Amino acid sequence: MLFACIPALNGIAGQPSTEYRIKAAFLYNFTSFVTWPDDPAGASDFTLCVLGEDPFGRLLDKLTGKSVKGKQLIVRRLGNQALLDQCKLVFISATSSDQIGGALALLQELPVLTVSDVRGFTNQGGIIEFRIIANKVRFDINLNAAESAGLHISSKLLSLATRFRRDD
Amino acid sequence: MQLFDTLSVRHKLIALMVSVSFVSLLIASFAFIKTDRITTQQVVSDNLATMASIIAANSTAAIVFGDAAAARETLSFLESRDHIQAAAIYDATGEAFATHTRAGLDVEFPEPDLLQENILFWSDHIELNLPVVYQREVIGAVYLRSDITAIHQRLAMFLRIVSVVLVTSLLITIALSARMSRVITDPLLRLSKIARQITTEKNYSLRVGGREKDELGDLISNFNAMLDEIQARDTALEVHKHELEERVWQRTRELKVANLELESAKENAESVARRMKYHAHHDALTGLPNRTLLNDRISKELAHARRQKTILALLFLDLDRFKLINDSLGHATGDQLLRVISRRLSSCIRDEDTVARLGGDEFMVLLPHISGSADAGRIGRKIIDCLVEPFSCNGHELHITTSIGISVYPYDGRETETLMKNADISMYRAKELGRNKVVYYTAEMNAGARKQLALETNLRKAVENSELQLHYQPKVDINRNSIVGVEALLRWEHPGMGYISPLEFIPIAEDCGLISRIGEWVLHTAFADLGKWHAAGHGNITMAVNLSSSQLVRPGLENIMEAALAASGTAPDMAELEITENVAMQDIDSAIATLTKLKRMGIRIAMDDFGTGYSSLGYLRRLPVDTVKIDQSFVSGIPESNEDALIAQTIIAMARSLNLSLVVEGIENARQLRFFRQQGCNIVQGYLFSEPVNAAEMLKILDSHSTPGTINLFK
Numbered sequence: 104m105l106f107a108c109i110p111a112l113n114g115i116a117g118q119p120s121t122e123y124r125i126k127a128a129f130l131y132n133f134t135s136f137v138t139w140p141d142d143p144a145g146a147s148d149f150t151l152c153v154l155g156e157d158p159f160g161r162l163l164d165k166l167t168g169k170s171v172k173g174k175q176l177i178v179r180r181l182g183n184q185a186l187l188d189q190c191k192l193v194f195i196s197a198t199s200s201d202q203i204g205g206a207l208a209l210l211q212e213l214p215v216l217t218v219s220d221v222r223g224f225t226n227q228g229g230i231i232e233f234r235i236i237a238n239k240v241r242f243d244i245n246l247n248a249a250e251s252a253g254l255h256i257s258s259k260l261l262s263l264a265t266r267f268r269r270d271d
Numbered sequence: 272m273q274l275f276d277t278l279s280v281r282h283k284l285i286a287l288m289v290s291v292s293f294v295s296l297l298i299a300s301f302a303f304i305k306t307d308r309i310t311t312q313q314v315v316s317d318n319l320a321t322m323a324s325i326i327a328a329n330s331t332a333a334i335v336f337g338d339a340a341a342a343r344e345t346l347s348f349l350e351s352r353d354h355i356q357a358a359a360i361y362d363a364t365g366e367a368f369a370t371h372t373r374a375g376l377d378v379e380f381p382e383p384d385l386l387q388e389n390i391l392f393w394s395d396h397i398e399l400n401l402p403v404v405y406q407r408e409v410i411g412a413v414y415l416r417s418d419i420t421a422i423h424q425r426l427a428m429f430l431r432i433v434s435v436v437l438v439t440s441l442l443i444t445i446a447l448s449a450r451m452s453r454v455i456t457d458p459l460l461r462l463s464k465i466a467r468q469i470t471t472e473k474n475y476s477l478r479v480g481g482r483e484k485d486e487l488g489d490l491i492s493n494f495n496a497m498l499d500e501i502q503a504r505d506t507a508l509e510v511h512k513h514e515l516e517e518r519v520w521q522r523t524r525e526l527k528v529a530n531l532e533l534e535s536a537k538e539n540a541e542s543v544a545r546r547m548k549y550h551a552h553h554d555a556l557t558g559l560p561n562r563t564l565l566n567d568r569i570s571k572e573l574a575h576a577r578r579q580k581t582i583l584a585l586l587f588l589d590l591d592r593f594k595l596i597n598d599s600l601g602h603a604t605g606d607q608l609l610r611v612i613s614r615r616l617s618s619c620i621r622d623e624d625t626v627a628r629l630g631g632d633e634f635m636v637l638l639p640h641i642s643g644s645a646d647a648g649r650i651g652r653k654i655i656d657c658l659v660e661p662f663s664c665n666g667h668e669l670h671i672t673t674s675i676g677i678s679v680y681p682y683d684g685r686e687t688e689t690l691m692k693n694a695d696i697s698m699y700r701a702k703e704l705g706r707n708k709v710v711y712y713t714a715e716m717n718a719g720a721r722k723q724l725a726l727e728t729n730l731r732k733a734v735e736n737s738e739l740q741l742h743y744q745p746k747v748d749i750n751r752n753s754i755v756g757v758e759a760l761l762r763w764e765h766p767g768m769g770y771i772s773p774l775e776f777i778p779i780a781e782d783c784g785l786i787s788r789i790g791e792w793v794l795h796t797a798f799a800d801l802g803k804w805h806a807a808g809h810g811n812i813t814m815a816v817n818l819s820s821s822q823l824v825r826p827g828l829e830n831i832m833e834a835a836l837a838a839s840g841t842a843p844d845m846a847e848l849e850i851t852e853n854v855a856m857q858d859i860d861s862a863i864a865t866l867t868k869l870k871r872m873g874i875r876i877a878m879d880d881f882g883t884g885y886s887s888l889g890y891l892r893r894l895p896v897d898t899v900k901i902d903q904s905f906v907s908g909i910p911e912s913n914e915d916a917l918i919a920q921t922i923i924a925m926a927r928s929l930n931l932s933l934v935v936e937g938i939e940n941a942r943q944l945r946f947f948r949q950q951g952c953n954i955v956q957g958y959l960f961s962e963p964v965n966a967a968e969m970l971k972i973l974d975s976h977s978t979p980g981t982i983n984l985f986k
Contacts, residue, residue, distance in 0.1 A: 132335050132336060135335070135405075135406060136332060239337075257332070259329070259332035259333075260332055262333075262341060262344070263332050263333060263336050263341050
């Protein structure tokens with residue numbers, strides 16, 4: 104498990120911070136607790152995208168080739184929103200916080216799990232927002248956004264969320 | 272078990288049933304508790320495993336995302352589970368990042384086992400370790416620790432239930448078995464009661480009641496059947512008993528009488544047995560050992576002699592002419608004499624010697640310890656000397672002579688029989704040699720004994736076949752030159768053996784009992800012949816017949832004479848009976864008595880061979896003798912021997928002085944005739960005149976010389 108690899112990643116100098124090593128693991132682990140609707144196109148890959156500057160360095164490359172829901176995980180780093188709808192999971196980097204509104208709008212009602220550590224991400228319609236609480240990586244979940252995206256989030260994951268939104 | 276044996280059948284049955292039900296209940300309870308315990312443990316551990324699985328499932332996200340709070344949240348539901356003492360959730364490194372401990376407990380959490388699920392049962396708690404697997408990878412583990420008071424409580428509850436059930440069922444069993452055992456014990460008690468009653472009351476008419484149809488019913492009916500049988504027998508027995516008592520009473524009386532008789536009979540029998548034993552080995556008359564005992568002793572001594580290479584001797588002793596004494600004086604005197612002789616015999620032998628009576632007048636002396644054959648002869652002589660002294664018996668003074676034959680082991684035989692036979696033979700030899708002789712056995716004697724035996728057999732035949740003849744020798748009166756009488760002489764002409772002398776066969780005839788028959792024949796024949804001669808005109812002829820000693824001593828001689836004379840028709844004064852000195856001397860008293868009777872009949876008595884014996888003049892005087900015959904043994908020496916002449920002259924003088932007539936016999940020549948003519952003896956007899964001739968010849972002689980003066984023509 105990636106999570107289990109976290110301590111091994113710790114002592115590497117000049118690498119991304121511990122915070123992002125945990126977040127990278129979390130990204131991968133989220134795929135276990137989220138159910139995507141069947142892909143009518145029948146793509147053989149599970150595409151994990153990073154919009155904006157990649158804060159994980161080369162960490163995500165290590166995930167390439169892993170199996171997620173019976174598909175091969177591939178990582179794409181996107182400079183713009185053009186190929187966003189090809190992704191199953193999108194991490195929107197803080198450097199692209201200005202593009203959040205556009206991206207979310209673009210992805211509305213598309214089965215794409217959106218994740219960011221930009222504050223208020225879930226308030227804007229993002230699905231999962233990393234937070235740092237008591238010096239630990241935690242996350243909020245916007246269940247409405249997930250449902251409208253057609254994603255099903257495991258209650259186990261929900262139980263771990265610091266808070267989650269559910270309108271109506 | 273000892274206690275169990277003393278219990279009654281009923282209590283045994285109860286004990287049996289109770290113990291059976293108790294044991295089966297116990298086993299069932301034990302099995303039940305054991306099963307329940309296993310089941311309970313299974314349930315508890317299953318529950319615990321389920322609980323752990325739920326925790327694991329619910330804590331995967333918390334583990335994956337390292338959310339300790341969430342993990343603790345997962346464990347929080349255990350608060351309400353009192354039996355859970357502690358719980359923990361470990362991450363993949365084995366670190367417990369969420370734990371739960373029951374209030375008031377201090378629990379140390381162990382290292383988790385990430386590889387496999389395991390469950391540990393302790394005495395007071397259970398531990399369960401379950402690895403948490405997510406996406407086929409172990410991401411951590413769940414640890415649960417539960418107390419088992421529930422199990423214990425459950426067990427305690429079960430034990431209580433079991434005890435209650437056990438006690439209840441035992442009580443029920445006791446109650447039931449107490450009732451049920453009566454089914455078996457009641458008939459038994461009835462049987463027992465009746466049996467006891469019968470034993471004490473002897474009342475065999477009692478019966479056991481009951482309606483049982485089982486084996487006990489059989490037992491009761493069999494018991495009753497047995498009682499029927501016993502009652503029948505008892506009745507029969509009662510009858511028998513009465514009869515028996517009657518009989519016993521009677522028999523007891525009889526028995527008492529019989530007992531007394533038996534007692535005396537027993538004493539008799541014992542003394543008889545003692546006597547029988549004695550008699551089996553002893554002669555009844557003399558008390559001496561008999562032949563049986565003697566044979567015994569000889570066998571023993573022979574065996575001893577064989578071993579010790581010593582010698583022993585047998586003395587066969589026979590009393591001479593004992594038969595005469597028996598015949599003349601009667602058996603009582605004979606028996607008395609044998610007793611006296613036996614006593615004397617016993618006293619004159621040594622203690623170690625045995626004297627036995629073989630029967631009749633025969634005795635046998637066994638000399639077991641002698642140093643040589645000569646000893647036997649010496650002892651033989653001593654015995655003869657012992658018996659020489661006269662015996663006084665029933666008022667008679669009896670002289671006894673004996674003949675003794677000796678055989679010596681090993682020279683004369685090696686076996687009892689041979690030795691006895693050879694002693695017997697030598698005794699006969701001794702008899703032949705004269706009285707009071709002791710003779711050793713020699714091999715030739717066997718032949719002699721055989722001859723004697725043959726003679727005896729032949730003599731019997733001779734009497735039957737009339738081989739015996741009488742010859743007659745005339746007595747001549749030389750003064751008148753005429754025959755005055757004849758002397759009858761017995762002759763035996765045996766067809767094979769020729770002439771046998773009377774000296775030889777008369778003793779045999781005496782021994783074997785033929786003598787009386789022969790004697791009687793002689794008397795009858797002689798006087799029958801004389802009768803014929805008298806009838807033929809020779810009426811002055813006398814007949815002289817010799818008497819044997821046995822004829823003289825046997826009673827009834829006068830009757831025989833009377834008969835002979837009567838049969839021949841001759842007068843008693845024509846008869847003369849000749850006796851020898853020895854014949855007369857054997858029993859002088861009875862001889863005198865018999866001769867006196869004969870003399871009274873008118874019969875003349877002549878003393879044959881006077882001077883040859885030991886008889887004294889005193890005896891001669893007491894005998895009723897008419898005539899003395901001068902024996903030819905003196906005559907043959909005359910006239911050459913002065914001594915013989917002197918004896919003859921003395922006898923003649925003595926006869927004259929006693930007023931006895933004289934006959935000289937054995938005159939063979941003229942010189943002898945002349946001598947006696949000078950001495951004044953006119954009656955003579957001898958070959959000079961005539962040899963003995965048979966009756967027919969004698970008649971011719973009488974016819975031709977009946978006229979006086981023709982005597983010289985004899986020769």
